[in-house]
Amino acid sequence: MDLVRATTDERVLRTLMEHRRLTRAELAVLIGISKPTAGESVRRLTEAGLIADTGVRTPGGRGRGRVGSYFGLAENIGTALAVSIAPDGVVAEAVDAYGDVVGRSEREISRPVHPDEVADGVSSVVAKICGSVATPLLAVVSAADPVDRITGRLVHLPDSPFLVGDLDPVELLAPHVAGPVVVDNDVNWAAQAEHAHADGPLDDFAYLYLGEGLGLALVNDGEVRRGATGLAGEIAHLITDGPGSRAMPLTDVFAGLGLHRPGSSAIDVDRLLLTAGHDHGLRQALARAISGVLAAVVALADPTTVVIGGPWGTDPAILAAVRDAFERARRHVPIRPAATIVQPSLAGARADATHRLRSAVVAAAHRTEHL
Template identity: 65%
Template sequence: MTDENVLRTLMRHRRLTRAELAAATGISKPTVGESVRRLGEAGLVVDTGERTAGGRGRGRVGTYYALAADIGTALAVSVAPEGVVAERIDAHGEVVARAEEAVARPARPEDVAAALRDAATGTGGPLPRLAVVSAADPVDRASGRMIHLPDSPFLLGELDPHDVLAPFVTGPIIVDNDVNWAARAEREDARDFAYLFLGEGLGGAIVSDGEVRQGAGGLAGEIAHLITVGPHGRATRLIDVFDDLGLRQADSTAIDVDRLLAAIAAPAAADAQRVREALGEAVGGVVAAIVALTDPAYVVIGGPWGTHPAILAAITSATTAQPRHVPIRAARRTDEPSLTGARLDALDRLRAAIVQT
C-alpha cells in the first residue's frame, strides 16, 4: 500500500523529494524512504539527479525522485467517419504524441483499418502498454467488433480494432462506442444520468450507479429507431423525423448539421420556430422514454447541434410538461468528447497497470 501511494503521488507530480512525498502521502519519512528504495530497485522510480538548495543553514540537501522514463504509456484512439486520431499518453496524463489520419467517405473498413494502423505507428515511441478505442459505430460487447445497424450513417462495417492494433500494443485493447465514451467524460461525480448525442448520427448512453450500461450485445442507447413524435404529431422513428423535415444529407441517413442549424435560425421566424418545435418534441419523446425506463437524475445533451441554445430550449420546453420531468443540460465536454472519455479511461488503466507491475 505504501508503494502504491508513492507511485500514485508521483503520477500526480513530475518530481518530489522524500520529504515532499511524506507530506503528500501522510506517511513517515523513513517508510517513504524504504518505499522509494524498493521502487527504485524495481525500475519504477529514479533519482532525477536534481537536488534541493540545502546547506549553510538551509537544511539538508534533498534528492528529487520521479517515475522512470520507460514506465510505459497508453494509446487513446478515436475512430470516426472523418478520420482516426491516436494519442499516446504518459502516466501523468500528458499527451506525448498525437497522430491524425483522414478517411474518405464512405468510410470503408479497409480504409479505416489502414488509417488506424498509420495513426498508431504515427505516435512513435516504445509500444504502449494498452489501448482504449472509441468507435463511431456500435461495438459488439463480446468480440469488440464494430456492428453496422440499419440507418447507421457511417458504414464502417465489421472493423475489428483488436486485430488491427494488436501488433502495436503490448497489452489489452478496450473498444467501446463513441457515445459511451462521451458519457464517461461527463460522468464527474454523477452516478445516474442519461447522455444524448445529436450530430450527423444519433446516439445515447445510460449511466447507472456510475457505470455505462452497454446491454447484452453492446447496443444499449441506440436511439435512432426509438418511436417518438413526428412533425405532424404522428408516431414515427426518431431517424425519420429528419427526413420529414428535409434535414438529411443527400443519399444518406446522416443528418445535415449545417442545414439543420440554418433551419432553426431561418429569416422567416415562423419556419424556424416550426423546426425548433418539431426537433424539441421529437427529442423530448426520446427523453420521456429514457426517463420512464432508467430514472436518470438529469439528461445531458451533446453533439454539434444538440448543444445549440435554441435546441436545448426547445427540448427543455417539450419535456417540462412531461409527468416525470428531469433537468436538461448541455454537455460540458464539447471538444473531442469521445476521445476525452477514452483518454481518461486509458490513463486510469495505465496507472493501475503500473501499480500492479
C-alpha cells in the same frame, strides 16, 4: 509484510503520478508514513525501474538541511493509446501516466466511408505514434458505431450513418501494444468524460448525443450501463412524435424533415443548424421528437438529469426548444448542455487510458514485490 510494502509502493507511485516529482521527505508527509519507510519504497521502485532520480536537487546547506533528491516516474515506464474512429477521421494519442499527451497523429477519412480506408487509417496513425513514444502497454478505442462489448467488433445496425464494415479494432491494434485493447462507442466515452469533469455530483444521468448520428448513454452510480451485448442506448429506432404528429422511429423524423445527407442516414448538421436558426416550426418539430425520446428514457431508466451533447444538441435555440417541450411531459428531469464539447469521446477514452495505464504501473510494482 509483503502486503504492507506493496500498499506503500502503490501509494508512492500514485502520489508521484499526481505531483510529478517529490523528495523522499515530501512523499513521507503527503502519504503519512515515516521517512525511512518512504526511502525504502523509493529504493525498491527505483530498482524495479518504475521511478528514477530526476537529477533535480533541493537547496541545502547553511541551515537549510541536507540536499534532497527529487524522484519521478521512469521515462520508459510505458504509455497508453487513446484512439478515436469517427466520420471526420481517425485520431490516435499516446498518454503517459501523468495524463499528458506525449504523441498525436491523425488522418482524415473520405466520404462515403470505405472500410478498408478506415482500417488503413487506424493502422497508420497508430504505427506513427508507436515509433516515437515508449511502448504502449494498452489501448482504448472510441468508435462512432455500435460496439459488441464481448469482442470489441463494430456492429451493423439498420440506418447507422457510419458503417465501416466488419472492423475489428482489437485485431488492428494488438500488434502495437503490449496489453489489452478496450473498445466502446463514442457516446459512452463522451458520457464518461462528462462524469469525470462534472461540476458537482453527476452519478445518475442520461447523455444524449445529437450530431450526424444519434446516441444515448446511460450512467448509473457513476458507471455506464452497456446492456448484455453493448447496444444499450441505440435510440435511432425508438418511436417518437414525428412530422404531422405521426408516430415514427427517431431516425425517420430527420428523413421526413429533409435533414439527411443525400444517399445516407447521416444527419446534415450544417443544414440543420442553418435552417433551425430561422425556422421556428423546424425547431419545434425537432424538440417534440427529442422530447418523446427523453420521456421514454426517463420512464425506463429514471436518471436525475439529462445531458445533451453533440454539434447541434448544444445549440442554444434548439436546447431551449427541447427544454420547453420536455417540461410538458408527464415525467421530466432537468436538462443541461454538455460541459465537454471539444472531442468529448476522445477526452473520455484518454481519461480511461490514463486510469488503466496507472493501474498497469501499480500492478507491475506488485509483481516486483513477489519476485
